[in-house]
Amino acid sequence: MRILIAENDAALGAFLQQGFQTERYAVDLTDDGQRAAALAGGNIYDAAILDLNLAQHGGIDLLRSVRAKRELLPILVLANQTGPQERAEMLDAGADDLVLKPFALSELSARVRALLRRGGRSAEAVLCVEDLELSRLERTVKRAGRSIELTPKEFALLEYLMRNSGERVTRAQIVRHVWNLSFDTMTNVVDVYINYLRKKVDSSSEHKLIHTVRGVGYQLRAHDTARPAASRAVAAS
Amino acid sequence: MRILIAENDAALGAFLQQGFQTERYAVDLTDDGQRAAALAGGNIYDAAILDLNLAQHGGIDLLRSVRAKRELLPILVLANQTGPQERAEMLDAGADDLVLKPFALSELSARVRALLRRGGRSAEAVLCVEDLELSRLERTVKRAGRSIELTPKEFALLEYLMRNSGERVTRAQIVRHVWNLSFDTMTNVVDVYINYLRKKVDSSSEHKLIHTVRGVGYQLRAHDTARPAASRAVAAS
DNA sequence: GAGCACTCATGAGAATTCTTATTGCTGAAA
DNA sequence: TTTCAGCAATAAGAATTCTCATGAGTGCTC
Structure with a gap:
């Protein structure tokens, strides 16, 4: 299982990478939205975790462009506390699940497993x-x-x-x-x-x-x- | 990574097996102490999780006989609430770590990782x-x-x-x-x-x-x- | 139907965790 | 030295979780 993580905060990124590696995932980490979208297009990932708060090409556009490249890729979005309409917007843009910061690694990992199990669009939101x-x-x-x-x-x-x-x-x-x-x-x-x-x-x-x-x-x-x-x-x- | 689990309670055993499998361990499960000791002797395991409360050949004897077969195998013991002297006895008999029921799977898994990382006798008790x-x-x-x-x-x-x-x-x-x-x-x-x-x-x-x-x-x-x-x-x- | 054993419901309160606001301290700039 | 801004310490209390004891309900046996 190979997952893509786009995360701006280097410390958090390393933390996530390490966490998922101990669960035996292959993890690719980037802090650049352009690159994340390009990588996602490569078709080798089973899931993606996107922190939309990137310096380069982040935000909801990142989400849209990743979704555009891979229609069925399970995507989990990390976000700060947001309002209801923002959350709705993210789902519309193609997020399969949303985890708010701060989160427990174990929860994130459970969510990713759930996404992988049912492969893609949740419908269980x-x-x-x-x-x-x-x-x-x-x-x-x-x-x-x-x-x-x-x-x-x-x-x-x-x-x-x-x-x-x-x-x-x-x-x-x-x-x-x-x-x-x-x-x-x-x-x-x-x-x-x-x-x-x-x-x-x-x-x-x-x-x-x-x-x-x-x-x-x-x-x-x-x-x-x-x-x-x-x-x-x-x-x- | 292959781990051996000896557990009497079938439901708990299945729960553990599934839990560790999702973390990509190869898991062998048994509810028989004799068999557990025999398997451990086979030299293919990286760690063992023993519930000493088995019907067949359980208790501290199980621990001793597994330890006798593999001097350096990391062994984690599951036990019910016990008194201090029982715990000491378990450590003497060769346990590397002890987890009391009820426990969170995430904690057990973290302990196993720690054991694997430092490979065997804790010394950090x-x-x-x-x-x-x-x-x-x-x-x-x-x-x-x-x-x-x-x-x-x-x-x-x-x-x-x-x-x-x-x-x-x-x-x-x-x-x-x-x-x-x-x-x-x-x-x-x-x-x-x-x-x-x-x-x-x-x-x-x-x-x-x-x-x-x-x-x-x-x-x-x-x-x-x-x-x-x-x-x-x-x-x- | 009466008694009994068992399971579940509920109340009350203790322990723990977490939040918030205020106060105090420290080091740097004026 | 004084002032100030930022950081840390503390107090107080609220929210949540958990435990324990008691009471109510259910189904069984006699």
């Missing part, structure tokens, strides 16, 4: 289940149009549930993906966070989306499609 | 600078024999400073290694944590170990060996 909407890029959540404030952990948990909506997920799976832990925590952290989410996401609405699957774990599901299960279903308050 | 002592395995810190309680972040920061004692480290370096962030946080978290550490580590002692390097960052150094620098040095209270 916004997750929807019924009237619940989660935008990973803008880091916002809305229920029936009303926006909801979530803490980082809550957000990660909801994202995981939505990404697996309709599926039952065990506490162990949740701990692994959301907490990045290898093991069941002897405590009930997961339950507690589910409780937090329910208060913020489900309490205001008739349709409960977060369901408990007794003896197994939890499930986020629209209406009562899958598994009507027992008789009481939605009924009862 | 305990860090010492003057009368300050930090034991990574027991996760304890002592100053002049008196033990000090640190939070996880404080511990990680002190470990980083001690590992680079005598060197000046910038805030950016600290943020990268201790926070695993790619970027300067616009805030002064580092300063704040240095302050916490000073209170816990330096306040009770005459010899200050944590020094500020103005315009650069910080430095942990014994007495006043390196860089006597300005005239006021230690003087003044």
